[in-house]
Amino acid sequence: MASERPLARYARFSTTVVDEAREQVAKVYCDHRLDLLGGARRLGAWQNMARLGSMSVGAMSYGADVEIAPGRLGDFYLLMLPYAGAADIQHGRRQAVATSHCGTLLNPDDPTRMRWSADCDKLMVRIDRQALERQLSGMLGGAPARGISFDLAMPLRGAMARWWRTVGLLAEDLDASPHGRASLAVSLYESLLLVSLLEHQPSNYSDRLSARCAGIAPRHVRNVEAYIEANADKPLTIDDLVAVSGVSSRALFEGFRRFRGVSPLAYVRTVRMRMVRERLLNPQDGDTVTAVATDWGFYQLGRFAAQYRQMFGETPSQTLRRC
Known part of the structure; x- marks a missing residue:
């Protein structure tokens, strides 16, 4: 039921029309191609989303087997975790199957093509590219940071399991807070998620971060x-x-x-x-x-x-x- 969906208080749209779904999703992500697969003629698409500064947290489904081809995202990173169903992700030269046990992280500069199953419902986190580069620059002591490229797959174990649990807690806090009146705890989630992502998800900066920090900074520093x-x-x-x-x-x-x-x-x-x-x-x-x-x-x-x-x-x- 819709009331059980994450971030139900932040509903954006619900539609059975392909063009409307594509137009609505493009407003918060980017222009893309959306095709129905397997002879389906209609969608059961919906999206809920809350914007937090440089980060957006949402949930959505298409309600049909679909192929989505956004190409290059350009100015944002997109992290996705199915809590039902699955999706095949082709991202640059890499490929992964997203399930409830393995999320995915799309980089801005790699072309992407995805196939979602009809029962695929996802948590999704959009992070502005400039914000993540600013965070990394600070963690590197002010050195300019550009072109962050993460691994595609995010297996739900260890730090990445905790990362997605934090996203779930954030969604719960947002649902419990009136629009525009998020608590201080909610406002702190953004930086915590950025720091943890950079520290724990493998990327082309992982070695430099490890050398700079000589280990993971203690909780009081973070x-x-x-x-x-x-x-x-x-x-x-x-x-x-x-x-x-x-x-x-x-x-x-x-x-x-x-x-x-x-x-x-x-x-x-x-x-x-x-x-x-x-x-x-x-x-x-x-x-x-x-x-x-x-x-x-x-x-x-x-x-x-x-x-x-x-x-x-x-x-x-x-x-x-x-x-």
Whole structure:
């Protein structure tokens, strides 16, 4: 029944018409080809979806055997886990069968073709490409990060099983929260999921992350990172971060020094610098470098410009002119 579907409070559409389903799905993912298979003439398609900043969490089904060909996704990653049925996924040169025991992760730059069974119902997580690259850049100590390419298959064991359980908990929290009034816990899920994905799903950056972190950062470091990401636009003090961490200030500083190579407040500056860059890459009418920098707490503009150039390889004014 519809009431039993994940994220039922965030229903987007329900239709039996192929063109309508294709149009509605394209609005939140990308343009694609959708074909019925096996002589079917109608769908039983539906989709529920909640948007959380740079991440969307949803569930959907087509209710018929279908083939979907989105080509290259371009500006987002798509993670899918069937909780019923199965899907065959061809992604670049790789292939996987998605089931309730093995999810899949689609990269933006590899062409994709999928076949979903009629009974295939999926949890789906859409992650903006820029957001994931920003997160990785922070985990690498501010080094630019581009072209993240993950393994296609996500077997549900160990860390990836926990990752999808977290997605399930997030969906439950969203269903329990009124629209537009998500709890602080919900707002923290986004960063926790990004960090955990980068740490545990094999990718072309896995070796660099392992070398940088010398192991997995302890929970108190990751909790503070998630809090910083969610609250970077607010005044943050070391007392705030210590309170969130649940450990002493000495333990917090040592954790960041050992696993991130910076102090907690330096990490705050790195996150805010990434936010400045995102704003300059997507400027609003009347935006200037000075206005954007001061909005994010950078008042010593000469020092800000030097740090920005060191981090991103160009001046902030060059970024703004490009866009």
